[in-house]
Amino acid sequence: MDGAVAIVLAAGSGERLGQDRPKAFVELAGRPLLAHAAGAALTCPEISLVVVAAPPGGEDLAHAMVESLGAHAVVTGGVTRRASVLAALRAVPADAAAIVCHDAARPFARAGLFARVLAALEGADGVVPVVPVPDTVKRVDGDVVLGTEPREGLVLAQTPQAFLAPALREAHERAERDGDEMTDDAAALERAGFRVRTVPGDPGNFKITTPEDLARAGTIALELARG
Ligand code: CTP
Numbered sequence: 001m002d003g004a005v006a007i008v009l010a011a012g013s014g015e016r017l018g019q020d021r022p023k024a025f026v027e028l029a030g031r032p033l034l035a036h037a038a039g040a041a042l043t044c045p046e047i048s049l050v051v052v053a054a055p056p057g058g059e060d061l062a063h064a065m066v067e068s069l070g071a072h073a074v075v076t077g078g079v080t081r082r083a084s085v086l087a088a089l090r091a092v093p094a095d096a097a098a099i100v101c102h103d104a105a106r107p108f109a110r111a112g113l114f115a116r117v118l119a120a121l122e123g124a125d126g127v128v129p130v131v132p133v134p135d136t137v138k139r140v141d142g143d144v145v146l147g148t149e150p151r152e153g154l155v156l157a158q159t160p161q162a163f164l165a166p167a168l169r170e171a172h173e174r175a176e177r178d179g180d181e182m183t184d185d186a187a188a189l190e191r192a193g194f195r196v197r198t199v200p201g202d203p204g205n206f207k208i209t210t211p212e213d214l215a216r217a218g219t220i221a222l223e224l225a226r227g
């Protein structure tokens with residue numbers, strides 16, 4: 001699907017990472033996470049524009065970080081991830097057929113993964129890249145184990161996620177009306193009854209949440225740079 005638009009969610013504060021700046025502005029291998037994420041999106045030939053949801057007050061910095069990468073727009077993000085997506089959606093041209101939502105917190109997503117989720121939009125309203133759950137999953141109450149969840153049929157969802165633009169808009173508008181919050185966009189479509197499919201994700205495309213994740217990412221980025 002040509003002429004797709006990518007939304008890069010970069011407006012979070014990065015509380016769990018605990019740095020002196022928003023997570024998307026933290027550097028990995030000499031470049032901010034936002035530049036890694038937006039750069040991968042713009043390297044995908046099907047994507048013609050990136051809309052960045054920036055932290056309030058960080059709009060100019062975000063603009064400077066993506067300026068050299070290609071066509072982009074920067075909007076002020078919201079208090080919640082859903083609010084940030086809605087703000088970005090208002091800057092997506094009305095004639096865009098497909099929208100890819102990607103978290104700036106995933107710097108290792110490759111252009112090929114953007115292309116894969118977009119290609120799988122034939123016959124679906126939304127496409128999520130997933131990886132298997134490697135560990136045994138327990139349900140707990142505090143430190144008391146209530147049971148073990150069967151792992152069959154469980155997967156971990158990543159971004160980038162691709163959507164037909166009208167479905168993404170309708171699902172998020174409905175979520176806002178209902179006051180629903182979610183940690184990914186596919187969840188909004190699932191709740192609204194749209195067809196969401198999976199494609200294989202990439203185990204290397206992990207999300208940076210904690211200082212340990214950032215340290216691991218630094219080691220991997222060094223290895224990748226060495227070839
Ligand atoms: N995000 C956003 N707007 C928000 C909250 C989150 O655009 N109001 C984005 C983040 O910038 C991130 C992605 O959504 O790229 C996934 O969120 P998460 O990993 O939770 O990042 P933060 O919310 O920044 O981190 P934390 O929850 O630790 O504060």
Ligand code: MG
Pocket residue numbers: 012
């Ligand atoms: Mg968060």
